[in-house]
Amino acid sequence: MREAVKEAKKGWLGGEIPVGALLIGESAGILARDHNRCIERNDPTAHAEILVIRQAARLLENYRLNGMTMIVTIEPCPMCMGAIINARLDTLVFGAFDFKSGAAGSIYNLSDDVRLNHRLKVIPGVMEQECRGLMQEFFREKR
Secondary structure: OHHHHHHHHHHHHOOOOOOEEEEEOOOOOEEEEEEOOHHHHOOOOOOHHHHHHHHHHHHHOOOOOOOOEEEEEEOOOHHHHHHHHHOOOOEEEEEEOOOOOOOEOOOOEHHHOOOOOOOOEEEOOOOHHHHHHHHHHHHHHHO
């Protein structure tokens, strides 16, 4: 999670909402890392989670990322959870819940939706205070 926080801080320096994400392989270390780049790329889908999934899929030449773990500073939104589920990640680890648009247990819980054909393990609350504090400080500074 410390590496994801470093990525989030890079995004903040670029004026992005500070969310950082990593993708870790079964036997390898960090396969992909990134932060939000929506403003930089003029792309509403350039969330950190989407960017690391794209990086890893290109690297592995496979759209299925079985056995992978995503680590992200904030609970993913519905778009990102859809990508996580479609990529068939095994585990999602996140720092702080997002009570405005979270889709991994706060507002929505896509990972437990029995209508979907893939389940993943979700581990919330890792370095929660630091991850939440980063977001709060960013928005306090913006206002």
